[in-house]
Amino acid sequence: MVMDKERIYTVITLQATGKDVRHHRILKIGLARIENGEVIDRFISLVDPEQAIPEYIMSQTGIDERSVRMAPNFAEIANRVDVMLRNSVLVGHQVSWSYHALRSEFRHLGYNLDAPKICTQHLAKKLLPSLFSYEFDKLCSSLAIPLINRTYIEDILDATSILFQRLLSLDEDSGFIAGSLAPKIIGQRLPSRIDADTFTNLPTTPGIYQFQDSDGKIIYVGKAKNIKKRVLSHFFSQSVKEKTLCEQTYSIDFEETGNEFMALLLEAELIKKLEPYYNTIQKKLRTTYHIKAHSNKSGILQFAIEEKPQLGEDSELFFTKASAKKKLEQLCGDFNLCPKYAGLQRKKGRCDHAKFPFCAGVCFGNEQVYVYNKRATAALTTLIADTDSYYIRERGRRTGEVGVTLVLQGVYQGFGYIDSSQQISNIDELQDLIEPRKSTYHTTQILAAFRKKFPYKVNYIDRDFQ
Secondary structure (H helix, E strand, O other), rough: OOOOHHHHHEEEEEEEEEOOOOOOOOEEEEEEEOOOOOOEEEEEEEEEEOOOOOOOHHHEEEEOOOOOOOEEEEEHHHHHHHHHOOOOOEOOOHHHHHHHHHHHEEEEEEOOOOOEEEEEEHHHHOOOOOOOOOOOOOOOHHHHOOOOOOOOHHHHHHHHHHHHHHHHHHHOOHHHHHHHOOOOOOOOOOOOOOOOHHHOOOOOOOOEEEOOOOOEEEEEEEHHHHHHHHHHHHHOOOOHHHHHHHHHOEEEEEEEOOOOOHHHHHHHHHHHHOOOOOOOOOEEEEEEOOEEEEEOOOOOOEEEEOOOOOOOOOOEOOOOOOHHHHHHHHHHHHHOOOOOOOOOOOOOOOOOOOOOOOOHHHHHHOOHHHEEEEEEHEEEEEEOOOOEEEEEEOOOOOOOOEEEEEEEEEEOOOOOEEEEEOOOOOOHHHHOEEEOOOOHHHHHHHHHHHHHOHHEEEEEHHHOOO
């Protein structure tokens, strides 16, 4: 069992432009990281809220627009804040408001903050039940904790850190804090056949998890942004399928990846390799498609959708027949192709497609074949396979580490982890850094979706290594 003092905590205090976190932004933030009961790191910074500061906030905090004019915005300090928070429990007096304000800031950047939290006010009520008041000022006064100025982040942060350290020392049997961090699920219990420490020790970071049966065989593999939260959601689900899975589970293993993208890639690899009984979706045989062209008896270049090309095929791949058909429709419109010979209509004689009524007449002899084939050939050349070589850098599993995923000539090679200060200078060096992995239908889909959603995270090797 993880003891209170063995956990890592981050004390937080902040000031914002208002109380409604949906519409207001952080003005100043203070963080103190506590390990083994001692403060090992502090971070305090003004923050440019990128919006007007109300008069009443200026009078309460002493922070005006001139004060934050040269301050960094939250995006500029987000990495430092992330380092302070990583693998820790968030601590504060009435911590929920600070948590939601911080979560809102990360959401502006496209990240999801999901951290366990402890409120010192609630904890003090349990550990010091005889006090007259648990308001922050009065609590500090009762415990002789120095609080020089209630409006200064620095003073509030120091006082909150001391308060929490006092409360830590009072929780001798580790019961109150452990209880505060336990999942709050009414009417449900975790199975006794699985050791309680298994759930306690699950990380709140991204990665994959594996459920094993009584014989140690892996029966399910999943990925998660927050491994602990996702695993617990299986056991607290009311669905028959989830209950059946959990009844067959006797042990749980996990692997942290540092980011959701690599968790997706690893999940796809393990499901393909292990074929767990309860992973039904990714085990299904999937068909890919591409568009082929051939000259018919009349010498006209004719298009058709073909199933099951190789992943290394030299033309564009499609993961559904509908997407391939949509591409044909685009080509038909862009190059004024005949819908009959573009594979959109099956009939003898003249085409009569309602969506493409402007055929130049190759289908009834009104256009010369060589003239039509020039346009058809031009359309075909646009169906070039993805042969880009690139790498993707994502957050690593710990501070100072970066995850790197490598793709060469459109084929997924694998991923690995490097020091964040390490510079990559050539392809051979990249290949030495990653663990080779197999390219599959699902990894190809994952990479395509990531590039579409986050094009700015893709580092093209031809461009970077010129």
